[in-house]
Every structure is written in structure tokens, then in C-alpha cells.
Amino acid sequence: MQGLTYLSIYGVMAALFSSPANARQAWGWFGLMAVFVLINGFARWFAHDFDYGDTTANITQNMRANLGKKLRTMPLEVLGSYKTGDLNASLSSSVDESVMMLGMISGMFIEIVLTPAVVISGMFFIDWRMALLLMIIMPLSIPLYRRKRKSGIHEKTEIAHANSALESDIIEYIQGLPVLRTTNQTGKNANRLYRGIINVRDLQRSSIWGNIINMVMADMLILFALVVIAISGSIWVGNGTMSIAAIAALLVIVSRLMEPLSLFLAITSVLDLMNAGFARVKAVMKTPPLEVVRPQSRAQRFEIVFKNVEFTYHGQTEKALNKCTIKIPGQAMTAIVGPSGSGKTTITRLMMRYADPQSGSIMIGGTDIRQISQKELESYFAVVFQDVYLFDESIIENIRMAKSGATDEQVIQAAKAACCHEFINRLPDGYHTAVGDIGGSLSGGERQRISIARAILKDAPIVILDEPTAALDTESEVAVQKAIDTLVKDKTVIVIAHRLSTIAGADQIFVIDNGELIETGTHTSLLENHGSKYYALWQAQLNGKKWNIG
Template identity: 45%
Template sequence: MKKPQPNARITPLRETWSQLMSSARSRAPQLRASLIGLGIGATVQGLALACLIPLFQTLIPQPNWLAALPWLLTMTGLMFVSMLIRWWAQGFDYRGDMVQNAHELRTALGEQLRRLPLEQLQGKRAGEVTATLLGNVDENLSYLLTVANMMAHALITPVVVALAALWFDWRMGLLMLLVFPALIPLYRWRRPAYGRGMQMLAEANERTSANILEYTQGLPVLRSACCTGENAERIQASFLHLEKIQIMGQKKGSKPNLILATVIELGILLVVVLGTLLVVQGSLNVAVLAALIVIVVRFAEPLATFVLYAKVIDLIEAALSKINAILRVKPLAQLTPAQFPQTHDVVFEGVIFSYANTDQPTLQNLDARLPTSSLTALVGPSGSGKTTLTRLLMRHADPQAGRVTIGSVDVRAIEPAQLNALISVVFQDVYLFDDTILANIRMARPDATDDEVQTAARAAHCHEFVTRLPKGYLTQVGDIGGSLSGGERQRISIARAILKNAPIVVLDEPTAALDTESEVAVQAAIDALVRDRTVIVIAHRLSTIAAADQILVIDDGQVVESGRHDELLMYAGRYARMWQAQKSAKNWHTGQCI
């Protein structure tokens, strides 16, 4: 985990306010009004408490209830008005504005995830993104008004009382004004440490969330590999690290917090001592001192814990930082004017591409042409750039140099939705959502009828096994399609691609992990999918692509050989050696079995 540096920048409160209003989106006016309302409510409460001074003057030393009644009624009325204002201001929570704001913020984050370059998103762990969408959004909003209300009554109300006290005795009022604002430098002193602590805590929570999700999703693999204990230790290490951060925050904060509380208590004690001296000297009315003692005792605890309330600001700031880190990522640039290809040949021209934080290019001046309605196979060692080539076609990222075109149109000039509509992808590792089979296939074309879905399923050779299931097409497939076999998931994926009916098809070794029977069924489904389309196949098993229109041998980010199967064998180069190696391996296994 990357720890914040000791001198890491702490966001100024003004900037935090600006970010908060920005995150409130359409509810920003309501949130701003609620926060201002809490300030007004605290001010009115300060005026109400200031009424204690003239009220005590009418009661000490000789009670005059007739003179006290107007002040008592005024104080009661101001308290009632303060209560109404605070009740209205905190309505941001209970009227549903906060919930609506959280919904809008999560929706905005979801829309941003759809626009993000997938290369950047693939670098994030699923648990980290989940923590931002759920935890950080809640941290941003859930405690805001409660803490704002506490802070307003810990700071604004005492200052208002002190200002009112100036009217009755300027010495006591001035002393109180010197004590209460002392909170500001004390808060500024502690805020950098609190800010770093909240950042470290947010990162520890994020890492723990990611580890829990990874462990839960990987349990079948971990059990089969007898590694559940080792990975449970990894989660336990996350818990221990989180505990360490929390304990460290408590230990490091205890002494400064004690200092802050002591300073406030001493300040209040100074008000009482000085007031007593002035009463003894006869220059201060004892009623004024009595009222001030009641008031300062009332504020002792809120003032002493003011900086602790302010820690939540840093929690909110840490959440805002995580949210804004996602919202600030710019989508891939779109060339204008937008164009749409009329043909579907694919061309890579002088493509140079490097992944972030790597020095070695993955693709180096790569040139390739894939004619319309042809089948092109990409072969080569792992890490040679085959998958990267298809990702650039789908615009998961853009090359640093060169370009990728479809029908002579740069993919950067094709609107994202239209580009997605042009390409169907069948991955080796199929991802199905925890929904019905019908919904998983229809995902490719949401407006498709049930008959169209079933027609695609028949073409993909999955209608037969689907109808044998208890609920047929309404059967839930489970998390990541876990209730189905690998071959069944693959055929549903192909049915989805057939229903989409895109002119370009990318196949990422779809039969590599299947048994012989499943491979035959999936291959028949693929034959229906690729008919009359521009097809790109990433292949490791060379026997499956011997009939390809062209084979591109990629190594070290470049096309080192190209041609048909027979031509490449006659050339006796890299492809021929790969073919011979696989053929020898197959014969060796056969001999061992005999």
C-alpha cells in the first residue's frame, strides 16, 4: 500500500467546500441552504443563551419576576425558532435529498466507469472500485449534517454569546472572544495529522475490501489448490493492518486531544476566575458572572471536542479524493467530425503502443491488414501483443503512434456506441451475470424478442441444454455463470454474439479450456457466428486455425510472418517450428497413453 507522505498536501477548507458542492450535483442548492440554515440556527441559539445575562440580572440579588418574564419569553421563543431552523436544515437527510444525492453521485460514477479507458480500469481491483462506489459515497454524505450541526453549536453559538456579552461587560465579552477563536489555530495545528490519518485509514479500508472480494470470488480455486489458509492469512493481514492504522490514530491523537481539551478548559476557567475578581472588586455585577458561568459550563464539552468533530471533515475529504480521482479521468479523445465505416476491413498502420508504467513497447511499428469477410488468426508466444492488438481495435486504449482503422475510418473518429455495435467478442473466460439465461443472451440486443433470442441460442447449439434446465431460459445462471459448465457458458456467450449480429468478430481462444465434446459443440456454434464476417482469432492451438484466410505470427510486438497455413509451413520459419513443436507434443502424449 502506498502511504501518504508526511508533508502531503491537505486540502484547504474552501476547496473542500467547493468539492462538496460539486459532489452534491443537483442537490447542491439544498445542501448549501441546509448548511447555512444550521449556521443561522446556531446563531439564534447563541442569542437565546445571551438572554440569560439580563434574565439573571432581574433575578439576582432580588427576584423581579415581572421584569424577568419578557426575557424568559424571548429566550424561549429564540430557542423554539432555533429548533425549527435546525429541524428544517436537517431535513436534507430525512426529506430524501441525501439519498437522491447519493443516487446521483453513484450514477455519475457509473457513467464515468463506462467512459473510462478500460486499460486504466483494468489496473484497479474490483474491491477498490466497490469501496469508492459504496463506502466513499456514504462517507461523503452520511455524517455531514450531523457533524456540521455539532461544529456550528461548538463554535458559532459561543462566539455569538461572547459578542452579546460585550454589551453587558466589554471585559468579559472580550475575554470570551479571545478564548473561543483559539480553537481555529488549534484546529489548523492538528488538521494535517488528522488528514494524513484519514487518508491512510481510507486506503486500508479500500485494500481490505478488495482482499475480501478477491478471496470470496476465488474460493473454488483456492479450495481446489488447498490454499484457503494462505489467502485467509492475506485477509487477516489486511485486518491487522487496518487495526494497526486505527490504533495508531488513537494513540497519536490522544496526547494532542488532551492538550486541546486542557487549553479550552483553562480558557473557561480563566473567564470564571477573572469574573470572580471583578465581582470582588465591585466592578462586575454578580448576576452577569453567574449567567456567564452557566453559559461557559454549557459550552465546555462541545468546545473541548470541537477538533474531534472536525476529524470527520478529513474523512469526508478522503472520500471526496477517491471519488474525484475517478471523475477526473478523461475519456479517450474523440476525433471530429464523427464518421461511420461503410466496409469492415481492419487495418493497423505503424502502431506503437506501451502500457502505462512500462518502458518496453508492447507493439512496435506493427502493420497488418485484415480484409472484409475474412478469417485472420493471430498466433505467437504469450505476451507477444496478440490480445493488445484486439484491445486497440475495441479502443480499450489508443496507440501512442500509428492508427487503427475500420473501413478506412480511424476508430478514434467512430462514436463509442457505434464502435461497440461493430464488434462482437467471445472471450476465453466467459463472464455471465447473475441473471437468467434469457437476460444474459438478450444483453447483446435489449430490444430482441424471445423468439430472436431462441433463434440465436439454436444457432449457438445451446437451445437443447437450456430446455433441459428446470426453468429453461428463465434459469438463473449464478454468480459469473457458476451453475453452468464451461462449454455451456461459452455457447451462451456465442449466442449473445450471434444475436448482436456485428460485422466484426473477435475470438480469444474460445475452445482452449474445453473438453472434446464441448469443443465440438462450441466449434459448430462458432461456425454459425463467423459466417460472412470479418473475424479475428487469437489462437494457441494451431490445428484450429489451419483453414484461416491468413495467419499473422506476432512476436515481440511485431508481425514477423504472415500467410496461409501451407505457405507458412513451406517458408519453414517461426510458424513451422511452432507447428512442429505442437505436433511432437501431441504424438508424445499419445505415446504415453499407449
């Protein structure tokens, strides 16, 4: 319809430049143009129903829902390799950038392709020489478009990565601001954040210069087209082979055709932004989940066996575990000790299928964990970490996360068992008190006991305790230890410990060093060997207690 509207300009010009001017015919052409414009308006309205309807909102919602599903199945090793800012960008701005402008851009693209095609086709019936001239001039915009896209994709990808890195740095800066203030690193001395800001500025500055150059080149193309048509038309009018009406109409038509082309070339950066955003979304979506080997099975018992397990973290060369073979009995307490970085946490991560080992096997109750679905495997474990993460929700909802269908009474019973019922009742809104960001309104001991209440409510057959009392004062440690005693009854318990005095009563102790099991035994039997690694660790801790400022 737009192309036919432009072609109608020739009819108007021909009627006005005739001798004498034919006003009635001109008004007829104006009426036809009005019909084309009206149809064009209706077509545009219905073509953009995705804007005023809920299509765009549904697409973005579905993309975020699919990304959420992917995050739930993504191997934790891969998830941990992302910076927080990268995932934030993928779930928020990248989704919007991929979808929100799609309708407008696709409409403009159709317009600059289809409208000239209609005009050139109609121009053959007016003057074939001008039609051929347009066929030669219009494709000159293609190299300009390709140049713009080639440079733009690289620029926008770099800017997207820089913005993601900057977002991560900002989050880290805000979370670490109390520490930064104590070390006088809050201003330009916060070097990484400052470098990130400067990097984004430099990339944006480079992108702006590139856009200006492309816009100037697009304007030059329009002027070139108008000059060529004006000169050619003047020559043909001069020798009597073209009418003044035709050249006048053509100059108006070409100027109108070039306007959307110039605008499209100017905003191709939006395409590059969409491309970069969608690339980040695809990078997350294409991450394969850990494969569940057929036939699927379920564990009936809960002893855990590692057999010749070797594991190296992604991007590292040194093995975190090297031919590790251990057996953790069911319904007993097993402690894992060793120097920092020896592989203790890696063992607990792998049994929860943080990632698959490069070789060897891990079995629960005689079943290879690769045959157990992720949801089933997660139901086997309750974990109490040293660093507790609480969500900015009420206390009752933080505990209920362990079992979404639990009643208020069941939550309160778990809280009582975890020795946190009394301090919760002292809070302004009791169980409905919001704990703040990361549980910041509570003390370390209080957060730890809520974490234990969560684990008690889950009632999983395997309990992992990752040094839960290491950072607590004596009073809090006593309360937390009492709560742990309730948690571990009749469970398969794995304790990662640095303070050896806390695991003296364990049924067995594994001593790990450099990713290998070097000693096994009870606290008493290991201390009998004065040349053992465990004996050296024990003596080091005893000597540490005697340390004082001289």
C-alpha cells in the first residue's frame, strides 16, 4: 500500500503538469492515495498487535520461564562459572533486548525491501530507464548495511560483556562495602570497579563514533541518489524523452524511499544489541544438563561409596580428587578432615552431583548416582553450610523452603527442635519477621539454627555438615551443637571439620590430602600413630590453643 501511494504521486504530477492542468484528474489521484493510506493504516495497526496485545509480554515471560528451568537443571559447576552479573543480564536485560524491538525492526526491514520493490515494478510502466536506475542505486545500501552489522555485532558483544562484568563488580562492591571502608578502598582505589567503568565508557565512545560515520555515509548515499536522478532526468527532459511530471514525481518518491532506509541503517545498532542479548540467552539455554543414565533407579539404602574417583575442576589442571576410594556407612557419622584445599568439600559436592567425575563411580545404596534423577537425588540430602544463606522473606517461609507443603505447626516443631523457637518469639513479628537481605538482621548463630531447622523439616536420610560451628561464639556453638544432635539422629552424617575436637566422637574419620585418602580410623586409633597426618593436625590445634600475645 505504501508503494502504491508513492506511485500515485506520478498521477498527481501528470495531471497538474498537463496543459491545461487537469484538476479533476489530480483530485481523483489524491482520492486513490487516500484509500491506499487508509488501508496502510489499518494494515499497520493489525500488524502491530503484538505491541498493544500480550504477545510480547508472553514471549518474554516464556523465555524467562525456560531460562529458570535451565538454571534448575544446569550442573552446579557450570552455574558457578558464571559471574552474578552475567546471569542477571541473561534473565533480565538480555531477554528484553532479544524481543522488545523485534516487531519494530522486522516491520522496518519489510518496509525497506517490499516498498522499493513495488515502486520499481510500477516505475517500469512510467519510465523503464528510471526503474533501471533505481534498481542500480538501491542495492548500494547493502554493502553499507553489511559493514554496519559486521562492526556493530563485535561492538555490541563487547559492550554486553563489559556491562555484565561491570554489573558483577557493582554487586561485589556493594556487598563488600563494609570491608572496603575499613581498608580505605571505596573510591578510585576500588581498582577493578573503576577499570570496569572506564572500559564501558571507552567502548561506548568507540561505538558512537562508528554510528556517526555510518549515518554520514547513509546521508551521502541519499544525496548521491537524488543528484544522479536529477541529472539524468534533466538530460532526458531536455531531449524530450521524459516529462517534467515524471522527473518531479521520481524525485519526491526517491526522497521518501531513502528516508526509511536511512533510519533503518541508523538503528541497525538495535539489531546488534538484540543479537548480543540473544547470544547470551542461547549460551545459557544450550548448556546440557547432567545425563541420567538408563535405567533410572532409586536408592533403598544410604551408604555412600566412591570408587577410584578422579575429578578436576573446569579450567584447572591439578586434580581435586585422585583415585579416591572411600565408603561412608549408612546411619553413622563420618568426618572428613584435612588441610584447606585438600578435597573435602569436593567429595560432598560430587555425592550431590555438583558435576560428574572424569573417571570412577559414586554410588548411594549400591545405585550409581548417574541413574538417579536430579530431583530424587536432591531429596536425599540436607545440608548445613558454614555460611548460611537466608532469603529476604519471613522466618517461617525460610524454614518452609525445605518442604513447601509443611504446615505452620510442622515448621514450629522443626524450629523448636533446632533450638530457635525462643529467639524467634522475641522478634517483633515472631515467625513472620523478615530476615533482611541474606538474613542480615540476624546473628550468625541465629541464622545457623534456622538453617538447621530447615534441614530438620526436610528430614532427608543424608545430612552434610560443612563446619557449621566454625565462626560462632561459645554460647551460639553450644546451642547449634544441641540442634545438630537432634538433626542427625538415625541419619547418614558427613561432617567436614577443621576443629578436630568437634568430631572426636565420629564413627570413622577420613583424612584427605592432595585429593587422596591417606588415613582412616577413629579419633583414638588415629592419635595412636604419632607419625600420622591426623596426629600432626591434632598437635597443631593443641599448640594453637596455647598461643598468646607476648
